[in-house]
Amino acid sequence: MKILITGGAGFIGSHLCDTLLAAGHEVVAIDNLSLGRKANLAHLEGDARFRLVIGEILDDTVFAPLVAGGGFDCVFHMAANSDIARSHAAPSIDFDRTFLTTFRVLEAMRGANIKKLVFASTSAIYGEAGGLVAEDHGPLSPISHYGAGKLASEAFISSFGENYGIQSWITRFPNVVGGRATHGAVFDFVHRLIADRTALKVLGNGKQVKPYLFVSDLVDAIMTVFTRCDEPTNIYNVGVETTTTVADIARFVLEEGGIDAPIVYTGGDRGWIGDVPQFAYDISKLTRLGWRASMTSDEAVRRAARAIWAESL
Numbered sequence: 001m002k003i004l005i006t007g008g009a010g011f012i013g014s015h016l017c018d019t020l021l022a023a024g025h026e027v028v029a030i031d032n033l034s035l036g037r038k039a040n041l042a043h044l045e046g047d048a049r050f051r052l053v054i055g056e057i058l059d060d061t062v063f064a065p066l067v068a069g070g071g072f073d074c075v076f077h078m079a080a081n082s083d084i085a086r087s088h089a090a091p092s093i094d095f096d097r098t099f100l101t102t103f104r105v106l107e108a109m110r111g112a113n114i115k116k117l118v119f120a121s122t123s124a125i126y127g128e129a130g131g132l133v134a135e136d137h138g139p140l141s142p143i144s145h146y147g148a149g150k151l152a153s154e155a156f157i158s159s160f161g162e163n164y165g166i167q168s169w170i171t172r173f174p175n176v177v178g179g180r181a182t183h184g185a186v187f188d189f190v191h192r193l194i195a196d197r198t199a200l201k202v203l204g205n206g207k208q209v210k211p212y213l214f215v216s217d218l219v220d221a222i223m224t225v226f227t228r229c230d231e232p233t234n235i236y237n238v239g240v241e242t243t244t245t246v247a248d249i250a251r252f253v254l255e256e257g258g259i260d261a262p263i264v265y266t267g268g269d270r271g272w273i274g275d276v277p278q279f280a281y282d283i284s285k286l287t288r289l290g291w292r293a294s295m296t297s298d299e300a301v302r303r304a305a306r307a308i309w310a311e312s313l
């Protein structure tokens with residue numbers, strides 16, 4: 001297939017580019033480099049089946065012509081604002097980058113008659129729903145603008161599916177970690193320590209506890225859902241059954257960096273307004289496809305810390 005990946009220079013998008021090329025597809029990535037990095041794709045330079053377009057999805061003079069003339073069979077829509085805390089002060093960041101990019105992708109697909117969409121959704125759409133949350137949980141009450149932007153995106157993917165026959169694979173990710181990260185707790189802690197090795201500042205009380213999935217496992221799960229499911233709309237939670245506390249993330253980052261420094265907590269049960277301090281996913285729908293994460297949440301965080309230290313020094 002010829003595949004368009006939005007946000008292809010980002011953390012997850014760049015790993016997806018690798019996997020799709022390895023599977024024999026032709027790949028075009030578009031990214032405005034607001035959070036992504038050209039370096040994440042530098043190793044693909046010279047690959048005749050790959051092209052990076054540096055451009056803005058919300059710019060009609062760039063995106064619609066790219067999609068219209070591209071001959072794409074499928075779009076993997078990964079572009080979004082991934083800095084959840086930032087939009088508390090400026091909600092339009094998530095309206096534009098998390099929601100409106102999806103709408104523009106759908107409109108461009110409608111115009112170009114592209115019928116397959118893989119979408120990066122998130123556990124944030126569930127807000128602070130208690131218990132083990134399954135795909136059919138409702139009503140959905142996100143508590144971050146980011147979660148709201150993703151939920152609105154899912155709603156339009158549903159209506160575009162019904163109106164124009166666009167088939168979708170909506171994969172709802174937990175926290176994802178690994179090399180080439182552009183954000184997230186492991187990335188932030190490493191960079192805080194590079195700036196100041198005498199102490200590690202941690203937002204909240206360190207007791208936030210969530211599942212962390214390694215990026216190669218995530219990409220493998222997305223590909224499992226994409227290749228094995230064929231309903232008009234395919235919605236799957238992606239995750240791992242184990243969890244890691246923020247205090248343990250801080251400890252793993254210090255240990256992997258070989259640094260002995262105190263951890264200073266800012267206090268409070270969450271890192272920022274809109275942060276969901278703990279959640280648990282029901283991933284049984286995915287495991288029924290025969291998929292399982294290859295490592296625990298703790299192993300994923302440790303491995304990510306090692307990779308991010310190695311690429312940051």
Ligand SMILES: NC(=O)c1ccc[n+]([C@@H]2O[C@H](COP(=O)([O-])OP(=O)(O)OC[C@H]3O[C@@H](n4cnc5c(N)ncnc54)[C@H](O)[C@@H]3O)[C@@H](O)[C@H]2O)c1
Nearest residue numbers: 007010011012032034035036057078079080082120173176
């Ligand atoms: N990393 C996680 O833990 C996680 C969890 C749940 C969902 N997700 C979702 O997965 C997707 C990928 O996330 P990521 O962690 O790789 O983040 P990322 O920020 O590294 O990747 C997103 C990419 O999109 C690009 N982008 C943003 N707005 C754009 C625009 N208007 N035009 C063109 N490019 C634009 C950014 O430059 C960036 O490279 C996102 O949709 C994110 O919401 C990520």
